[in-house]
Amino acid sequence: MKNLPQKVRSRKLNSRVDLTAMVSVSFLLIIFFMVVGELSKPKAMNIDFPDKDCDDCLPTYVEENLSLTILLDKNNRIISYSGIIPVPSNTSKNIEYGKNGIRKELLKRNKIALEYSAKQGKPGRGIVVMIKPSRNSNYGNLIEILDELKIAKINTYNIDPEFTSEESKLLASN
Template identity: 60%
Template sequence: MQNLPQKIRSKKLSTKVDLTAMVSVSFLLIIFFMVTIELAKPKVLDYYLPNCIDEQYRSVCNISNENRIMTVLLDDNNKVITYTGLLYVPIDTPKTTKYGKNGIRKVLFERNKKVLEYSTALGKPGRGITVIIKPSKNSNYGNLIDILDEMAIAKIEAYAIIPEFTPEETKLLASN
């Protein structure tokens, strides 16, 4: 018998695939999307307007915190108009100011200081002003960013951006 060359057989490799890394990546992706969805939800401030808007109902209307409300109207040419309270009986009359350290920032700091002192006297310390920002159609996006920067610098925690104007505010913007 002759020695015949034997057939060389290839070694069979295991067909198992290790999916441990794939499971880890999928869990990381799931966690990432859950967190980003949660962070993308808008944080909403409850904003209550009084039911009495006309001047004739002022004697009947009870607004407990009107001295905490400051309204900032943004107009063209970097013009900022501020008033505190309600426009038809303001606590601080409407004033035109500008952006910057000696403008709106100074007004925000002073008003917030007064309101904090008032709140402390009432036994509710730490309740500062609520600023209502109303950009007009003539104001630009940069004005809105500037006023939001001023809110951050002045450490105003409660503010709302509302695009609607009352007829009195529209007249005020037209006259200035």
């Protein structure tokens, strides 16, 4: 017999692809987008205002030992006073931001208010702060004051953009 040429068979190679790296990359992408989605959510603080038609919700008189009014003005200026403006219990003063400025004043006034309320038989009642940002103040100043209130552990405050004529004169004079 003759030698017949043998049929050459092609050998099939293993076509298996290793997807380990692809799985790792896809998990990293999923984690990345989850974190970015969480960080990009807007952060806001809820502020509750009383109803305008509610007679029981109107603010009551707060003793001047328990109140402090903070006026925010342009150029990062803060003016504070206690009591009502025609007869403030202490003269108004310009205060700086930071731990040696407004924070020190808030801590001192809150300590006085806590001592005063304890003598009156209402322990634990701290200072009530009225924050009045002017049209010339910026949003960052308001946030800084709210941060200082949180640091000083003052929970009772009010944000009121309405100025009395006496307060407007006080801002103009300082």
